[in-house]
Amino acid sequence: MTLAIATLPLLERRTLAESAYAHLRDLLASGRVAPGEKLSLRDLSEALGVSVMPVREAVSRLIADGALEVAPNRAVRVPVMDGRQFRELADVRAGIEGWAASLAATARSEAQLDGIARAEAAIRGAERSADLGHAVQLNRDFHFAIYGAAGLPTLVDVIGGLWLKAGPVINLDLRHSRDRLTAGHALRCHAAALAAIRARDAEAARAAIAEDITRAADFIIDKGGLPSG
Incomplete structure (x- = not known):
C-alpha cells in the first residue's frame, strides 16, 4: 500500500460510497497520486476502513468523470496526459x-x-x-x-x-x-x-x-x- 493511500481517513459507516467518492476526489485533486499510478481497490478499501463494494462504486464514478481510467491490463490508474x-x-x-x-x-x-x-x-x-x-x-x-x-x-x-x-x-x-x-x-x-x-x-x-x-x-x-x- 502506498503512503498516500495509507493516510486516507477511515470512513463513517453511513453513505459509504459517497464518502469514498469524496475522499478519492480529494486524493486526485490534491496531487497525492501521480499520473500513471495504479490504484488497488483492496488497498483503498483497507485504508478507508470499508468493504470493496463502496470503493468500487466510487472508482466507477471517477472513471466516468475521466479522473481515472482502466489500463489495457484492467488495472485502474491515474490517467497520463501528454x-x-x-x-x-x-x-x-x-x-x-x-x-x-x-x-x-x-x-x-x-x-x-x-x-x-x-x-x-x-x-x-x-x-x-x-x-x-x-x-x-x-x-x-x-x-x-x-x-x-x-x-x-x-x-x-x-x-x-x-x-x-x-x-x-x-x-x-x-x-x-x-x-x-x-x-x-x-x-x-x-x-x-x-x-x-x-x-x-x-x-x-x-x-x-x-x-x-x-x-x-x-x-x-x-x-x-x-x-x-
Missing part, C-alpha cells in the same frame, strides 16, 4: 475559472472577500514553508474561495471536475518542488486577483486567474515533465 492534452485542459480551465473569478468580483460579499484575502495571505506565508503539501491545500483554498463567491454552485462543481483531471499534474509538481512559488508568478497573480475582486473589477479578476493557470501550465510543460503530444 503536453498537448495538458495544454488543452489548461486553456479550458483558464476560460472557465477566469469567468468564475469575474463573477466573483461583482457578486462577492464582504465576508467572502475577507475569506479570499485570508486565503491569499496564507498561501503567501507558505512560500518558505517546508510543508509543500500544506501549500497545495492553501492554493486550492484560495482558488475555491474565489469560485465559491461567484454564487453558482453548478459552476463550482464543473471546476471541481477540471481540477480532478489537472490535480495529479499541477499539484504533484507543487508537492515536490517550491520552484513555482519562488518564481513568483503564482503569488503575483493571486495578489492581482485579490486586488481586482476587492475593486469589483471583473475583467482584471478574470485576467489574473487565467494568467495564473496559464503560467503554471507553461512552467510545468517547460520543465519537460510531460510526454510530448
